[in-house]
Amino acid sequence: MIPQLVTVRRRRRDGRWSRLFVPVLPVLLVLSPLLLLAVLVALVACLVFRVSAVGALRGTGQLLCALPGTRFEIEHGRTAVSVSVR
Template identity: 55%
Template structure:
């Protein structure tokens, strides 16, 4: 299943935390022309390096499908950023 929502939470030492929700589908639709070009470039690269195009696309889809449930956390100088993919 493709990720549906990305939540970014920024905790600062001073002040209230900031939380941003980003729906994935509208973002993908806006960037669809760039995604199509990226897939074409990747297919050409696969042909140049003699890698199976279908296997590479399948691997990319499995990677995207495995993203839901992933959480990234970074902290530096009293500011923490937590990104959750649902």
């Protein structure tokens, strides 16, 4: 199952958090022409470096299936960012 929603939280200067919800499917639909171009470039790269294109595609699919439930937080000084994938 591919991720459905990405939540990005950022701490403002006044200490409050601002939240941004990014639905994955509409973003993929809007960026699909670029996604198609990226897949073609990846296939050419697989041919150039003699990597199995099927194996690379399978690995990418497994990575996408493992994303839901992922959460990471970055904090550096007064800047903090939290990303959650559902």
